[in-house]
Amino acid sequence: MDITILEDLGLTHAEIKVYVTLLELGSSTAGSILEKSDLQNSVVHRALNTLIEKGLINYILEGKRKIYQATDPENFFNFIEDKKKRFEQLLPELKKKQTFAKKEEKATIYKGIRGIKEVYSIMITTKAKEYNTFGGGYPCEELMGSVWWRNLHTRRIENKLRSRQVFDETVRGAGDEINKRPLSEVRFVAKEFFQFQETVIVGDKVAINVFTNHPYSFLIEDKIVADGYRKQFELLWKIAKN
Numbered sequence: 001m002d003i004t005i006l007e008d009l010g011l012t013h014a015e016i017k018v019y020v021t022l023l024e025l026g027s028s029t030a031g032s033i034l035e036k037s038d039l040q041n042s043v044v045h046r047a048l049n050t051l052i053e054k055g056l057i058n059y060i061l062e063g064k065r066k067i068y069q070a071t072d073p074e075n076f077f078n079f080i081e082d083k084k085k086r087f088e089q090l091l092p093e094l095k096k097k098q099t100f101a102k103k104e105e106k107a108t109i110y111k112g113i114r115g116i117k118e119v120y121s122i123m124i125t126t127k128a129k130e131y132n133t134f135g136g137g138y139p140c141e142e143l144m145g146s147v148w149w150r151n152l153h154t155r156r157i158e159n160k161l162r163s164r165q166v167f168d169e170t171v172r173g174a175g176d177e178i179n180k181r182p183l184s185e186v187r188f189v190a191k192e193f194f195q196f197q198e199t200v201i202v203g204d205k206v207a208i209n210v211f212t213n214h215p216y217s218f219l220i221e222d223k224i225v226a227d228g229y230r231k232q233f234e235l236l237w238k239i240a241k242n
Helices: 004-008 013-025 030-037 041-053 073-100 112-124 138-144 146-158 169-179 223-239
Strands: 057-062 065-070 106-111 130-135 162-168 184-189 197-202 205-210 216-221
Touching: 004 013, 013 030, 013 041, 013 057, 013 065, 030 041, 030 065, 041 057, 106 112, 112 138, 112 146, 112 197, 112 205, 112 216, 130 223, 138 146, 138 169, 146 169, 162 169, 162 223, 169 184, 184 223, 197 223, 205 223
Parallel strands: 130 162, 162 184
Antiparallel strands: 057 065, 106 216, 130 197, 197 205, 205 216
16 A cells, blocks of 8 residues: 555654554554554654644543544545645745745846747746837848837737837838837937847846847846846937937
8 A cells, every 4th residue: 555645744654654553453552553563662652642633543541541543534634624724824924935035147048030039029028117128220120020020019019018229220210110109119329330239128137139140149137237238228218319
């Protein structure tokens, strides 16, 4: 008989041994349990006491002797339910401690056009106040295609994620088109600022997306780093023009 599930429920090996022995014996004294279980005297008595506390065995007195009896095995459902209720009481405190935990910083590299698409999907589905970008230029638009960029912003708007973006003049047409859409604002810097990469900041995430012949993206999840890149964005936003 596989009784490992009883260990998963929190019973010790000795408690399981004593409980099963009592099921086999029916009503019994500690001496009979000791003899049949092959456990030490102190171990048997400790297990009896803890099983009584858990409501899995009970006893009656015959004179000065205690006669022990295992409760019906179905009583384990009550035992499990009691554990569940106790855990439910503890759960809010555990959740509260989780919110105080420092968020682990992460940095991941995504390769290829497929990787670039995955990173942008992550960024536009991140719960945050704003989607900010700077950099980019005609190489970025040409590699991914105008349709893909339009669809990306359609999904962003559907997610109700407001954007402010700084483009260079080489993609003025795409920027003007985005400017006409809701939750979207684009400003421009001189065409000499065009780049093969675009930096995206959303919440605690920063994505540096490189649109060369072998495109890749570097995704960082770190509040301190995100705040630093956001400062760069705000400086560019002030000098950029409509």
